[in-house]
Amino acid sequence: MVNNAATVGRSGVHDFILIRTSSIILTLYTLFIAYFFISTSEVTYAIWHGFFANLGVKIFTMLALFSLLIHLWIGIWQVLSDYVKPSFLRGVLHLSDDVEPAFIRGVLQFILTVVVLVYFLAGILIVWGV
Amino acid sequence: MKKQRPVNLDLTTIKMHTAANASILHRVSGVIMVFAIGILLWTLSLSLSSAEGFAQVKSLLDGIFFKIIMLGIISALVYHMLGGIRHVLMDMGHFEELDSGNATAKFIMAIWLVFTVLAGVWLW
Helix, strand or coil: CCCCCCCCCCCHHHHHHHHHHHHHHHHHHHHHHHHHHHHCCCCCHHHHHHHHHCHHHHHHHHHHHHHHHHHHHHHHHHHHHHHCCHHHHHHCCCCCCCCCHHHHHHHHHHHHHHHHHHHHHHHHHHHHCC | CCCCCCCCCCCCCCCCCHHHHHHHHHHHHHHHHHHHHHHHHHHHHHHHHCHHHHHHHHHHHHCHHHHHHHHHHHHHHHHHHHHHHHHHHHHCCCCCCHHHHHHHHHHHHHHHHHHHHHHHHHHC
């Protein structure tokens, strides 16, 4: 069993499903926003504000923010667990042998997960009051 | 604990074919997006705060510096989406052979460049 206590899913299979299902929502949202920009010749404040004031757009945005939280959390865990290795810490960063890779990985995972949670909360607050 | 198993991940000794480059670019673009989301959320917040804030974003977008940042973000996002779609197709069992894998890698890179140029034209 792969030890992945710092990620979102309960197992590797769970992570696999979550990162792909969240990517579907994120792709649809990106296409939706791209369509807005392409179909609107001149984006004014009134149009922009009115767009995000729409309840459907708000819910879609919040859904995308929730998907983003999950997607980034898992993606960060995958990248950190693949690259923050003894060879990287010693060879590239020139850290001493006493430094435990799992500790560095944990600290980075904590910091970046907090950043991603801040994104989520900030995003909700940004569109909530529009 | 030392695991007794063969490991050959010395990237300097591995010949990177197109599919390998497509894979690492997907990771690089993903890491870029982690930080890009912060910039996008800040821009969204400012643009929705007031008419003045919206005008501020517009004037920022008139400048070359912010234009280049936005083009970089759009480009990274486009690549990450294309690479992600390719990975999902591979999960479903398509394009898993060396030839077909390299072909789809070249294909998404070509589409990526086209979309990046289009985004640049649209921004300028």
